[in-house]
Amino acid sequence: MSTIASGEFWAFVGVVAGIYTIFGLGVQVQFGYTGLLNFGHVAFMAIGAYTMAILTVKTGIGMWAAAVIAVGVSILAGLLLGLPTLRLRADYFAITTIAFSEIVRYIALNEDRLTGGSQGTINLAGAGTAAQYDESWQHFQGRVQDWLGLGSKDVTMLVLVWSAALVLLVLLHVAVRSPWGRVLRSIREDEDAAASLGKNVFAYKLQSLAVGAALGAVAGLFYAWQFSFFSPDDFAPLITFFAYTIVILGGTARTWAVPVGAVVFGVIFAGTRFFDFPPFSLFDSADRAYLRLAVIGAILIGLMAFRPQGLFGKREEMVLE
């Protein structure tokens, strides 16, 4: 049980929590503020990660330019998804978005020549050719590490991810507290009432989807940089529901509840691996890893029953219905 005490392990947990914070902020703006049930959020993460990696490896443009384009492509994908689907009723929209994320994943799986297929980005440049998309990132991370005098790469990554997460958090906070955010919340409450007062509901829903898509793509970029390799399996629908868990855990319609939810989620998710006391010690370590899903489920059920507004939500404003 030396791992549980190691700083490196918890730095890793922190990095993942930071990535999920950025990812969860997208769900917060779409679901928490606008009431859009986008169950295909992971698609934007995949589009962000894959676009950056593919452009970097297969074209001459640099990784940073590729990263910016990746966010733009993800926003475009969000608009393309929204145009035909946002007029659907909420439940049909939700189903369509799941299908969308699976379509993206299946394309990544089957278009080998473009994406590397099931073997992931290791195959990006074709079999037998080494393909690295994150050289520029490693270089940048090394310089930051030297400049700040940090001890390890993990800690450096922790600082970088959370810096980005905090900047995005502040920007989103300003946005949702503005009159723009007020319109989003009015759509969540009653879109006919919003339309009757002159608000272009469809345009605001599109904007909300696009902002969420951009945040999802940025999360995808950090995901790609953190792991230096990824494959279609990393973007299963389950990841979207992790983000929903985080948002519901922290509290809907609260920007700063997202990082809290992400950290709590990250600690439970990673920490349950090391539960070695009864009754968990009855299981072997491989089985215990699966227990975490059960524990997270139990926590969610408990929240629904006793604190439906999440840890920090305002009950009057955002009781889950």
Next chain:
Amino acid sequence: MSALLEVRDVTRSFGGVRAVDAASFDVVAGSITALIGPNGAGKSSLFNIVSGFLRPERGTVHFSGRAIQNRAPHRIARAGLVRTFQTPRALTRMSVLENVLLAAPHHVGERLGRVFATPRAARAHEDAAEREAHRLLTLVRLDGQADAYAGTLSGGERKLLDFARVLMTEPRLILLDEPMAGVNPTLAAQLLEHMLAAREERGVTFLLVEHDLDLVMRACDTVVVMNEGRILATGTPDDVRRDERVVDAYLGAHA
């Protein structure tokens, strides 16, 4: 006098039923016009068509000279034709003040780009909107509850909130769907007072669906009577009261 709203031959069916059947009428600028008729006469459908929530199969709706029958509801609202709903649509999980602020027209702070590019302009707009919102809430005597969630208001208070919210849009024509239904007499008198004041001070025109005939006959300039989707009669309250067809279809015993 000129017509602010012109409804011509508007028709709309649901299944085999003609909910609105070649309906035509005018709403004169500066008037209070009532749309009355028995349940199922097509009043609500007609309201939905005029406000853009329903498309007519045939016919036109002109608002201050422009055809609006194919426009989206938010565009009609922005042009100055604003409606309320039969049950007030207070945004319950937002504050009373926010409900009114939401209705501010042409608010630059509602554009995401402007929130970041010109934060001062957005702030200035918001400050002006807040002053106006407080003024309107004071008018309907809800300013004491400005920071409460709208969900905590009573049904009658929600009607007042609805009214303040509609005024906030700077409308030229307000469509009120049964404003007096379920409202106690004191509040009803208050609402009527607000309507008359809005007409006087802001030049607002009103079109309302209402079952309180006493109020209709007393306060309205023109009465449009609907029955089975068709316009049965149009005229002053006195004209309509004396109309045999209206008495048979709706008023019942001779009033």
